[in-house]
Amino acid sequence: MLRLGLALVAVLGLTVAAGLRFALLLAIGLGLGYTLERMGFGFAGPWRRFIRERNAQGLLAQLLAIGLAASFIQPLLAGNEQFIGAIAPVSISMVLAAAVFGFAMQLVLGCGSGTLVNAGSGNLVALVALPFFCIGSFLGTLLLPSALATFSHTTVDLNELGVGLSLSLTWAGLLLVGLIAVTLSQGPRLNRRLLTAAAIVAGLAVVHVLVAGQPWGVVYGLGLWVAKISLALGWDPAGAVFWSHPVNQATLNGSVLTDVTSLTSIGLVAGAAWAAWKSSDATPLAPGLARWIWLIVALAGLVLGVSSRLAFGCNVGGLFSGIASGSLHGWAWLVAGFVGSIGGVWVRDRLWARGTA
Amino acid sequence: MTRKTGIWCLLAVVIVLLGMDVVTSPPDPYAAPDPLVWGSSEGGSGALCSLPGQ
Numbered sequence: 307m308l309r310l311g312l313a314l315v316a317v318l319g320l321t322v323a324a325g326l327r328f329a330l331l332l333a334i335g336l337g338l339g340y341t342l343e344r345m346g347f348g349f350a351g352p353w354r355r356f357i358r359e360r361n362a363q364g365l366l367a368q369l370l371a372i373g374l375a376a377s378f379i380q381p382l383l384a385g386n387e388q389f390i391g392a393i394a395p396v397s398i399s400m401v402l403a404a405a406v407f408g409f410a411m412q413l414v415l416g417c418g419s420g421t422l423v424n425a426g427s428g429n430l431v432a433l434v435a436l437p438f439f440c441i442g443s444f445l446g447t448l449l450l451p452s453a454l455a456t457f458s459h460t461t462v463d464l465n466e467l468g469v470g471l472s473l474s475l476t477w478a479g480l481l482l483v484g485l486i487a488v489t490l491s492q493g494p495r496l497n498r499r500l501l502t503a504a505a506i507v508a509g510l511a512v513v514h515v516l517v518a519g520q521p522w523g524v525v526y527g528l529g530l531w532v533a534k535i536s537l538a539l540g541w542d543p544a545g546a547v548f549w550s551h552p553v554n555q556a557t558l559n560g561s562v563l564t565d566v567t568s569l570t571s572i573g574l575v576a577g578a579a580w581a582a583w584k585s586s587d588a589t590p591l592a593p594g595l596a597r598w599i600w601l602i603v604a605l606a607g608l609v610l611g612v613s614s615r616l617a618f619g620c621n622v623g624g625l626f627s628g629i630a631s632g633s634l635h636g637w638a639w640l641v642a643g644f645v646g647s648i649g650g651v652w653v654r655d656r657l658w659a660r661g662t663a
Numbered sequence: 664m665t666r667k668t669g670i671w672c673l674l675a676v677v678i679v680l681l682g683m684d685v686v687t688s689p690p691d692p693y694a695a696p697d698p699l700v701w702g703s704s705e706g707g708s709g710a711l712c713s714l715p716g717q
Binding site (some may be wrong): 621 | 664665666667668669670672673674677680681683684685687688689690691692694695696697698699700701703704705706707708709710711712713714715716717
């Protein structure tokens with residue numbers, strides 16, 4: 307009851323301080339964080355279980371969530387000019403970055419949303435990785451112009467084919483991936499808890515678009531936080547192409563409390579803390595890991611940040627929202643990220659076997 | 664120490680950083696946009712992960 311009261315105070319306080327739209331975004335983040343932590347819905351963990359155990363339950367729930375979200379988001383994007391989709395270009399650097407992200411997210415067992423949720427639940431690996439993830443995301447913004455200049459980038463927006471065809475292609479792709487997953491899987495394929503979580507996540511993602519006018523993302527906010535700290539320490543953003551863009555200039559000079567991705571990310575952390583509060587007393591903070599493992603965790607966090615920026619989003623902004631918006635880069639992200647994850651699972655198993663006390 | 668210690672530490676850092684941000688760039692409630700972009704004449708901010716920023 308106390309936690310619910312605190313959440314309501316935060317949402318009401320933000321309504322007064324910044325406006326109802328931003329309070330609603332914080333509430334959406336709280337709902338997402340609570341759902342992901344309480345119901346065990348995620349991205350890195352289910353991919354790991356599918357790769358190691360041929361357990362497709364989590365992967366199929368992800369596909370359902372993306373499909374449900376796409377069914378509402380793509381018609382919204384088609385019918386309203388004020389809505390912005392998570393449409394980004396495909397390139398060699400984008401695909402490589404998604405593969406590297408998939409690799410690194412298996413090392414820390416946390417993707418974009420997963421690292422925030424795990425940190426919010428008091429997981430020390432995520433708590434160590436998160437600040438480096440933020441720094442990496444900022445570094446990624448400084449590297450992105452070079453990547454854009456070096457490689458040819460092509461944007462493919464399926465919505466240009468018409469919403470009916472775009473949605474049909476999206477569902478066909480999701481069904482194909484689901485069919486492959488089912489064929490390769492072992493044991494029960496459907497999990498009622500995960501499917502329920504998928505429906506909730508999809509619903510919140512759609513509401514996010516209605517409120518913010520753009521899909522759910524994570525990485526943008528992480529880089530913004532470090533950019534704002536750097537600005538306070540004397541960094542001059544005028545020399546950075548990314549931060550000279552009018553949209554980014556506006557967010558850099560504005561309040562974090564009015565930045566869309568920052569609010570949902572803060573909500574994710576707080577929602578996960580809310581869900582994990584009672585059980586957190588029973589779990590030790592520090593897992594028995596060798597010191598060198600912590601260096602790998604920090605490095606993986608840094609890599610997650612850089613790669614997600616170069617891949618135009620993490621599993622949320624790139625994969626989930628990309629596919630749900632009808633962007634081809636979301637599909638490229640899915641394939642590359644999964645290939646990277648196969649390597650990441652293999653390396654993690656060996657490293658953690660040596661580094662666990 | 665338990666995970667609750669980790670939660671407390673993280674929440675403390677978030678609150679301190681938010682406090683510093685509010686001091687340096689306070690939000691203006693009088694410039695608050697419509698509650699929803701849906702049905703409004705305003706668009707999304709465009710500050711999202713897929714923005715190439717060029």
